[in-house]
Amino acid sequence: MESGAILLYLSLCFLLALLSYILLVRNKRDGKEKTKLPPGSMGWPYIGETLHLYSQDPSVFFANKQKRYGEIFKTYLLGCPCIMLASPEASRLVLTTQAHLFKPTYPKSKESLIGPSALFFHQGDYHARLRKLVQSSLSPEAIRNLVSSIGAVAISALDSWASTHVIRTFTEMKKASFEVGILAIFGHLETHYKHELKKNYSIVDGGYNSFPSKLPGTPYKKALLARKRLSKILNEIICERKEKMTHEKDLLGCLLNFKDDKGEILNEDQIADNIIGVLFAAQDTTASVMTWILKYLYDNPKLLEMVTAEQMAIHMSNNESDSQLTWVQTRNMPVTHKVISETLRMASIISFTFREAVADVEYKGYLIPKGWKVLPLFRNIHHSAEFFTSPQEFNPSRFENPPKPNTFMPFGSGVHACPGNELAKLEMLVMIHHLVTKFRWEVVGSEAGIQYGPFPVPMHGLPARFWRKSTI
Numbered sequence: 001m002e003s004g005a006i007l008l009y010l011s012l013c014f015l016l017a018l019l020s021y022i023l024l025v026r027n028k029r030d031g032k033e034k035t036k037l038p039p040g041s042m043g044w045p046y047i048g049e050t051l052h053l054y055s056q057d058p059s060v061f062f063a064n065k066q067k068r069y070g071e072i073f074k075t076y077l078l079g080c081p082c083i084m085l086a087s088p089e090a091s092r093l094v095l096t097t098q099a100h101l102f103k104p105t106y107p108k109s110k111e112s113l114i115g116p117s118a119l120f121f122h123q124g125d126y127h128a129r130l131r132k133l134v135q136s137s138l139s140p141e142a143i144r145n146l147v148s149s150i151g152a153v154a155i156s157a158l159d160s161w162a163s164t165h166v167i168r169t170f171t172e173m174k175k176a177s178f179e180v181g182i183l184a185i186f187g188h189l190e191t192h193y194k195h196e197l198k199k200n201y202s203i204v205d206g207g208y209n210s211f212p213s214k215l216p217g218t219p220y221k222k223a224l225l226a227r228k229r230l231s232k233i234l235n236e237i238i239c240e241r242k243e244k245m246t247h248e249k250d251l252l253g254c255l256l257n258f259k260d261d262k263g264e265i266l267n268e269d270q271i272a273d274n275i276i277g278v279l280f281a282a283q284d285t286t287a288s289v290m291t292w293i294l295k296y297l298y299d300n301p302k303l304l305e306m307v308t309a310e311q312m313a314i315h316m317s318n319n320e321s322d323s324q325l326t327w328v329q330t331r332n333m334p335v336t337h338k339v340i341s342e343t344l345r346m347a348s349i350i351s352f353t354f355r356e357a358v359a360d361v362e363y364k365g366y367l368i369p370k371g372w373k374v375l376p377l378f379r380n381i382h383h384s385a386e387f388f389t390s391p392q393e394f395n396p397s398r399f400e401n402p403p404k405p406n407t408f409m410p411f412g413s414g415v416h417a418c419p420g421n422e423l424a425k426l427e428m429l430v431m432i433h434h435l436v437t438k439f440r441w442e443v444v445g446s447e448a449g450i451q452y453g454p455f456p457v458p459m460h461g462l463p464a465r466f467w468r469k470s471t472i
């Protein structure tokens, strides 16, 4: 049933793509442009190179093309003509210096699920104003007060894993990063609201990567309905907050206090869309990086020893009290910081991002045509031997020297760069602190490999067992 619908959808898209392909090729022939398109093969439209992409590791797929064509090449992906950019310089053009010529682009189905007013779908004034606000609520000054609450989330998660048998690390890390997202957005939130948000959000999450069919009973339709309920819950929380007239510094407080130059405030949909947007941007990203960190530490006992020594020294200076960890201490964890950076590079969980050219743009004599998708390939840059020696080796000490500009972009770059990067790093530091000082773990099963969902995570979400150190 589901696969029949997908097949029908695919063949429709194929026909449409074929049509637009023919039109496009015609247009190009009629066009008078002197600049030429970048090299590359377009494959068959729609099916295009998508099949090749999904039948092999995407970094290998792009790396092979890069070897053949260089830093800029064209291809067809998911029904769209695309220009791929595999150099720091070209990424900088698209994300920073000429960012106004490249707008964010997401499938409509995903936009409706998160909420069309979420900042990452926008550019220009609306984006800039909202971004400033989100950035300020996630700035180091704003999140330094969260260290002990994040610590409590981490310890309670770790304790619950230690008392069960095998857990899926990624699934459990998602629960923890959701809690931290809630902390950053609402500060303290009543348990019954948190519970309702969690339940309904997990339905949205479950439909996000499913086929966007609005037939009743499909995961996508269920997700849309749960998204409506989320708006309702958020409106109740907002009403309550307004009655209390408190001036909190958390994200909700910032969104409620917002006024633009004309004195206009944000409406309830705009607030809800941005809250769900931040929850969405915060959860799977942080959880997959955390999962990779656990894998890399487990695979590198010497490194785990060094990280443990660094964290034990802090733990001892806090008289082994869990609640004493401070923001200042998290700024002074050089070994752990390098492990996090190297994990961000190796795992490159955001392998690339999408933009769309809003005008014809010329780059080094090549035409990037208006309407084409443009993809800066972060992962290929992070895995290039030109910028990182022995790129396939997990080696945190490489970060003793800062990477060259625009060669290390785990949080993106330019006008849409991740405003949550400090919070994500803080969460990882605090989690690692409590993990290595009080727990040990063992990865279960020897199945290597990567699973895409859509972020890369270790196979099966890294099944593992945890113990409290003192009980062994």
Ligand code: HEM
Binding pocket: 119, 120, 121, 131, 134, 138, 181, 184, 277, 278, 281, 282, 283, 285, 286, 289, 349, 350, 353, 354, 409, 410, 411, 412, 413, 415, 416, 417, 418, 419, 420, 421, 423, 424
């Ligand atoms: C390790 C974890 C994370 C990684 C690797 C990550 C990575 C990224 C990247 C690469 C972008 C830019 C996407 C693009 O240019 O198209 C981005 C944007 C964004 N991230 Fe993160 N992120 C992480 C955690 C978080 C957290 C914890 C939050 C919030 C609490 C967050 C909120 C956002 C938002 C709101 C945007 C959109 C910004 C805009 O469009 O102006 N992220 N993130």
Ligand SMILES: *[C@@H]1O[C@H](CO)[C@@H](O)[C@H](O)[C@H]1NC(C)=O
Binding pocket: 196, 199, 200, 229, 230, 232, 233
């Ligand atoms: C979702 O939200 C509604 C409130 O709109 C609530 O009654 C319900 O219990 C929540 N949970 C689920 C699983 O739908």
Ligand SMILES: *[C@@H]1O[C@H](CO)[C@@H](O)[C@H](O)[C@H]1NC(C)=O
Binding pocket: 317, 318, 319, 324
């Ligand atoms: C640890 O204990 C010592 C001696 O009792 C005390 O002087 C010190 O302030 C304590 N440190 C912390 C961080 O609580």
